[in-house]
Amino acid sequence: xxxxxxxxxxxxxLDWASWVPVLDLAKATPDEIKVLEESHPKxxxxxxxxxxxxxxxxxxxxxKLFNTIMYGPRGASRAERELAATAExxxxxxxxxxxxxxxxxxxxxxxxxxxxxxxxxxxDTPMEARPRAIVDFAVKLAxxxxxxxxxxxxxxxxxxxxxxxxxxxxMSVAMFANxxxxxxxxxxxxxxxDAAP
Amino acid sequence: MRDLLDELAGIQPGSRLDGxxxxxxxxxxxxxxxxxxxxxxxxxxxxxERHAIAQAVAEWNNEPxxxxxxxxxxxxxxxxxxxxxxxxxxxKRPDRATPAAVQALAEAGLAPRDVVMLSQLVAHMNFMARMxxxxxxxxxx
Numbered sequence: 001x002x003x004x005x006x007x008x009x010x011x012x013x014l015d016w017a018s019w020v021p022v023l024d025l026a027k028a029t030p031d032e033i034k035v036l037e038e039s040h041p042k043x044x045x046x047x048x049x050x051x052x053x054x055x056x057x058x059x060x061x062x063x064k065l066f067n068t069i070m071y072g073p074r075g076a077s078r079a080e081r082e083l084a085a086t087a088e089x090x091x092x093x094x095x096x097x098x099x100x101x102x103x104x105x106x107x108x109x110x111x112x113x114x115x116x117x118x119x120x121x122x123x124d125t126p127m128e129a130r131p132r133a134i135v136d137f138a139v140k141l142a143x144x145x146x147x148x149x150x151x152x153x154x155x156x157x158x159x160x161x162x163x164x165x166x167x168x169x170x171m172s173v174a175m176f177a178n179x180x181x182x183x184x185x186x187x188x189x190x191x192x193x194d195a196a197p
Numbered sequence: 198m199r200d201l202l203d204e205l206a207g208i209q210p211g212s213r214l215d216g217x218x219x220x221x222x223x224x225x226x227x228x229x230x231x232x233x234x235x236x237x238x239x240x241x242x243x244x245x246e247r248h249a250i251a252q253a254v255a256e257w258n259n260e261p262x263x264x265x266x267x268x269x270x271x272x273x274x275x276x277x278x279x280x281x282x283x284x285x286x287x288x289k290r291p292d293r294a295t296p297a298a299v300q301a302l303a304e305a306g307l308a309p310r311d312v313v314m315l316s317q318l319v320a321h322m323n324f325m326a327r328m329x330x331x332x333x334x335x336x337x338x
Contacts, residue, residue, distance in 0.1 A: 001293065002293075002295065003292040003293060004291070004292040004293075004294060005292055019296040019299045019300075020299055020309045020312050020313070021309045022309075051309075051313060052313055052317070054309055054310040054313050055234075055238070055240075055310060055313045055314050055317060057230075057234040057238055058231065058234045058235055058238065058313075058314065058317045059317075060230075060234075061227050061230035061231040061233075061234050062227070062231060062317065062321075064223060064226070064227040064230065065223075065224060065227035065228065065231060065324075068221055068223035068224055068227065069221070069224065072221055072223070074220070075220065075221075092291055092292060093291070093292035094291075141327055141330065141331065142327075144259075145258055145259070145260075145326050145327045145329070145330030145331075146259050146330055148330060148331075148334060149334075150334065150337060152334075153334050153335070163213075163217055163335055164217055164220055166335065167217050167218075167331065167335060168221075170327070170328075170331035170334075171221075171224065171328070171331075173327055174323075174324045174325075174327035174328050174331070175324060177320070177323040177324055177326075177327050178320040178321060178323060178324040179320070180291060181287050181288075181291045181316070181319060181320040181323060182316055182317070182320050184291045184292065184294050185286075185287050185291055185294035185298070185299075185316060186299065186312070186313075186316055
């Protein structure tokens with residue numbers, strides 16, 4: 001049976017193609033334009049946002065949620081929020097999501113070798129204790145919410161995370177339970193035309 | 198501002214969890230805004246269908262309080278089984294998605310906008326389930 005894992009998880013920028021007709025930007029209402037601008041700097045050229053903006057108010061609220069969870073100040077570092085998001089995307093099999101957030105992690109934290117292994121080998125690839133505790137928690141909460149336990153929270157605290165930071169990591173996982181499902185089921189990752197073979 | 202998660206998780210004003218949530222007030226505002234947009238917005242999917250799908254996704258995620266919240270306003274329709282089958286794939290095996298699955302929704306009479314609403318609804322419920330599981334963990338621990 002085909003799976004979205006079959007594409008593989010290349011660590012490079014990918015394109016995304018919609019399976020559902022998207023909005024023609026020339027016909028967008030002023031409110032739709034505003035929602036696109038609030039959602040992402042390049043949303044007006046991106047088929048994913050041109051698809052979702054057909055339910056404009058739903059996208060507006062979701063973008064507000066996404067942006068505060070992933071980019072809000074203080075709390076868990078942005079790199080560790082990206083680590084949780086990447087691990088979940090790799091687990092669920094969303095190559096587009098995984099590549100975007102793996103590259104962002106490397107940009108913020110360095111350690112391209114860890115991300116390359118996570119993409120190639122999956123979430124069980126060896127890593128140091130702190131990223132390991134974050135990835136293990138993320139993977140359990142992603143797969144079956146009730147599978148994450150007190151022991152997983154205890155390990156995160158042992159690694160020095162405060163509860164506000166643990167909540168941030170968990171919210172990143174909750175957000176990507178949402179994001180993976182949209183990206184994976186409304187379209188698919190495609191190699192950019194100008195990418196090297 | 199309080200949201201549905203506060204209500205269902207029993208987060209009391211002034212409690213430790215209330216304090217943690219207060220660090221990101223936009224989350225509460227956007228959860229409340231998402232609930233309104235998804236369940237009260239005008240759509241080709243009836244409100245009763247949307248609540249029925251939400252109830253099912255909550256049940257698949259073992260979140261009885263979340264399921265009960267939606268059960269009160271849920272009702273069946275002739276095409277509900279097709280919508281639920283899609284919601285189940287999205288929830289349990291999103292890697293099994295295919296263009297044919299989306300095409301089947303179009304053949305069941307869903308406009309592109311309705312497909313977006315269905316997907317956003319299921320994605321949102323999977324978000325909500327993980328938030329509730331997290332609050333139980335942080336409350337206990």
